[in-house]
Amino acid sequence: MTRQSGKTRRVRFRRAASHRLRQAFTWWAFNSLTESPWARLVYEENRARGQRYYRALRGLSARWGRVLYRCWQDGSCYEVERHPGALELVET
Numbered sequence: 001m002t003r004q005s006g007k008t009r010r011v012r013f014r015r016a017a018s019h020r021l022r023q024a025f026t027w028w029a030f031n032s033l034t035e036s037p038w039a040r041l042v043y044e045e046n047r048a049r050g051q052r053y054y055r056a057l058r059g060l061s062a063r064w065g066r067v068l069y070r071c072w073q074d075g076s077c078y079e080v081e082r083h084p085g086a087l088e089l090v091e092t
Contacts, residue, residue, distance in 0.1 A: 028061065028064055029043075029058075042060050043057065067083060
């Protein structure tokens with residue numbers, strides 16, 4: 001969450017959220033590290049940029065959230081072939 005006033009800009013972690021949902025997404029991201037090659041690459045890139053463990057995991061869970069939302073909107077199941085960003089990461 002970003003707050004700005006004049007020349008001051010602060011970015012904070014949003015705490016007013018469903019804790020159970022956040023925990024479920026974090027657990028999902030953690031488990032995907034061993035099963036999904038693109039998830040492991042995203043996590044390792046975040047760690048290489050200097051993010052700590054939990055922050056990198058939250059970033060990965062946010063990506064999984066976007067994938068889940070898209071699957072829900074399309075009414076489809078997740079297939080790695082339909083996720084072009086994942087294929088690009090794995091192929092490089």
